[in-house]
Amino acid sequence: xDIENLDHYAQLILSLAxxxxxTSFIMLAQGRLLRLVFxxxxxxxxxxxxxxxxxxxxxxxxxxxxxxxxxALKVLFIPWMLRRHILKLEMHRDVEALSNKTxxxxxxxSLVVFSYYVLHPIMQDASMILLNALSLSLxxxxxxxxxxxxHHQAIAHVVGFMSIENGLFFAATVSTNGMxxxxxxxxxxxxxxxxxxxxxxFLHINSSIDSLDVDKMNRLNEVDQ
Amino acid sequence: MNLLIAIMQTLLFISLAPLLAGWLKWCKCYxxxxxxxxxxxxxxxxxxxxxxxxxxxxxxSWLFIxxxxxxxxxxxxxxxxxxxxxxxxxxxxxxDMIVLVGFLAFARFFLVLAGLDVGTAFGGMGSSREMTISSxxxxxxxxxxxxITMTASTTNLSFAIEHILQEGLVLRPSYIFxxxxxxxxAIAETGRIPVDNPATHLELTMIHEAMILEYSGRxxxxxEWASQLKLMLYGVLIANIFFPWGMAExxxxxxxxxxxLAIMGKLGVLAILLALSExxxxxxxxxxxxxxxxFAYLLGLLxxxxxxxxxxxx
Numbered sequence: 001x002d003i004e005n006l007d008h009y010a011q012l013i014l015s016l017a018x019x020x021x022x023t024s025f026i027m028l029a030q031g032r033l034l035r036l037v038f039x040x041x042x043x044x045x046x047x048x049x050x051x052x053x054x055x056x057x058x059x060x061x062x063x064x065x066x067x068x069x070x071x072a073l074k075v076l077f078i079p080w081m082l083r084r085h086i087l088k089l090e091m092h093r094d095v096e097a098l099s100n101k102t103x104x105x106x107x108x109x110s111l112v113v114f115s116y117y118v119l120h121p122i123m124q125d126a127s128m129i130l131l132n133a134l135s136l137s138l139x140x141x142x143x144x145x146x147x148x149x150x151h152h153q154a155i156a157h158v159v160g161f162m163s164i165e166n167g168l169f170f171a172a173t174v175s176t177n178g179m180x181x182x183x184x185x186x187x188x189x190x191x192x193x194x195x196x197x198x199x200x201x202f203l204h205i206n207s208s209i210d211s212l213d214v215d216k217m218n219r220l221n222e223v224d225q
Numbered sequence: 226m227n228l229l230i231a232i233m234q235t236l237l238f239i240s241l242a243p244l245l246a247g248w249l250k251w252c253k254c255y256x257x258x259x260x261x262x263x264x265x266x267x268x269x270x271x272x273x274x275x276x277x278x279x280x281x282x283x284x285x286s287w288l289f290i291x292x293x294x295x296x297x298x299x300x301x302x303x304x305x306x307x308x309x310x311x312x313x314x315x316x317x318x319x320x321d322m323i324v325l326v327g328f329l330a331f332a333r334f335f336l337v338l339a340g341l342d343v344g345t346a347f348g349g350m351g352s353s354r355e356m357t358i359s360s361x362x363x364x365x366x367x368x369x370x371x372x373i374t375m376t377a378s379t380t381n382l383s384f385a386i387e388h389i390l391q392e393g394l395v396l397r398p399s400y401i402f403x404x405x406x407x408x409x410x411a412i413a414e415t416g417r418i419p420v421d422n423p424a425t426h427l428e429l430t431m432i433h434e435a436m437i438l439e440y441s442g443r444x445x446x447x448x449e450w451a452s453q454l455k456l457m458l459y460g461v462l463i464a465n466i467f468f469p470w471g472m473a474e475x476x477x478x479x480x481x482x483x484x485x486l487a488i489m490g491k492l493g494v495l496a497i498l499l500a501l502s503e504x505x506x507x508x509x510x511x512x513x514x515x516x517x518x519x520f521a522y523l524l525g526l527l528x529x530x531x532x533x534x535x536x537x538x539x
Contacts, residue, residue: 004395011396018398018531025523029516102519109526116534132535 009057044074140167243267252500279442292339317383340436351435368525402528409521411459
């Protein structure tokens with residue numbers, strides 16, 4: 001089935017899925033933390049749009065609620081909180097030196113191919129939109145992991161973690177028309193708690209090693225040298 | 226009849242290019258709280274340059290003198306391939322997008338040779354930078370172009386645009402990526418901020434201006450005009466591939482007039498966006514251009530991937 005035979009809602013959802021993947025790539029290359037958090041909020045917003053359109057076109061009103069929860073948590077609250085931490089710890093002027101950005105980006109591109117390659121045999125019988133959206137959400141998950149590997153700052157790790165959650169959420173939205181409300185509320189609450197806990201961890205890491213660069217933790221020693 | 230329209234269209238393209246440059250300058254001046262020169266100023270500049278006697282260094286070879294003519298004519302031939310107001314062109318049918326990229330590379334090759342010819346430090350520096358940038362911009366551009374050619378199953382530009390026009394409004398994820406990739410490549414290839422600053426004239430960071438520093442008189446006029454044509458070429462490419470609505474599909478006078486108005490409107494909006502981005506962003510360091518262009522390549526690659534993953538029939 002070709003894309004020109006799908007209705008405009010499906011085309012729009014696919015385009016939004018592609019844009020969500022694009023924001024993952026931009027996050028990979030971003031060395032400035034404030035901008036990273038902003039792009040994370042943008043990714044959340046694209047997700048909200050996709051969910052709202054899915055709610056409208058599949059006629060599934062409870063997806064509006066999950067869109068609203070995502071909007072409140074991932075577009076407004078968590079970016080606001082991360083931004084406040086960055087400003088408080090005075091990290092907004094730091095530019096993280098990412099080693100070998102081009103190789104990481106090309107690795108990310110191959111992850112997209114890989115996730116498609118993995119899902120293709122499994123989803124033979126499924127509809128085209130399902131296969132595509134699922135493979136892109138798997139790609140977003142893997143790209144989130146790559147973001148956590150390639151960045152050194154703890155805040156970037158948190159953003160990577162949250163974008164993995166974004167990928168899972170998107171997969172749930174398109175494949176099963178959203179998770180059951182109980183599960184969704186539980187996940188949202190977990191994310192909220194995680195965000196608050198991460199904030200506390202930031203303060204602790206910062207006060208003990210005087211930096212949020214986790215690479216410095218490798219140099220911690222039991223005895224003074 | 227079609228051939229006549231193709232020639233008319235090319236002449237129209239050549240005569241409108243300085244107007245676009247003037248409009249772009251006008252927008253930039255307005256955004257930066259400066260008093261803008263008249264929209265016709267680029268025409269006056271070109272006219273004035275043609276009246277002046279060209280000064281040629283005694284060390285310059287024949288290549289230096291012949292290069293402006295080659296650059297200008299290669300750019301004009303590249304223009305004939307591009308559908309400006311109508312898609313049904315005999316000239317466009319004879320060449321495809323890869324030939325178009327080839328003509329632009331040909332013009333650049335001679336520009337680079339001319340920069341090296343006189344042997345000044347600036348010329349050589351500009352030439353080497355130009356080649357560095359173009360070696361990274363060209364793959365990205367071809368990647369973006371291939372995305373479009375794969376949906377239309379033809380590398381011919383006018384057939385591809387006709388295909389998009391007839392298909393109506395289809396939201397393709399791959400086109401979003403290809404559009405961004407082509408915009409980034411266009412910025413790099415036409416030497417705009419953040420890759421090169423078109424307004425500077427004696428600075429260590431210049432690229433395009435460094436190569437043509439030795440030119441004067443009508444030679445300079447031809448090179449300037451060619452670079453204005455190149456700017457408009459990329460603008461028309463972006464406008465007509467991704468937003469082809471309004472182009473004349475029949476050859477009636479009203480359709481052609483409407484198409485002319487449409488393309489002028491689209492180019493006007495694109496120029497406003499370019500002026501806005503040039504005002505907001507600073508020029509980046511030369512060694513970061515590589516990151517910029519590899520991002521453009523990545524976008525082109527993602528466009529291609531999402532065409533295969535999301536759109537192709539199975």
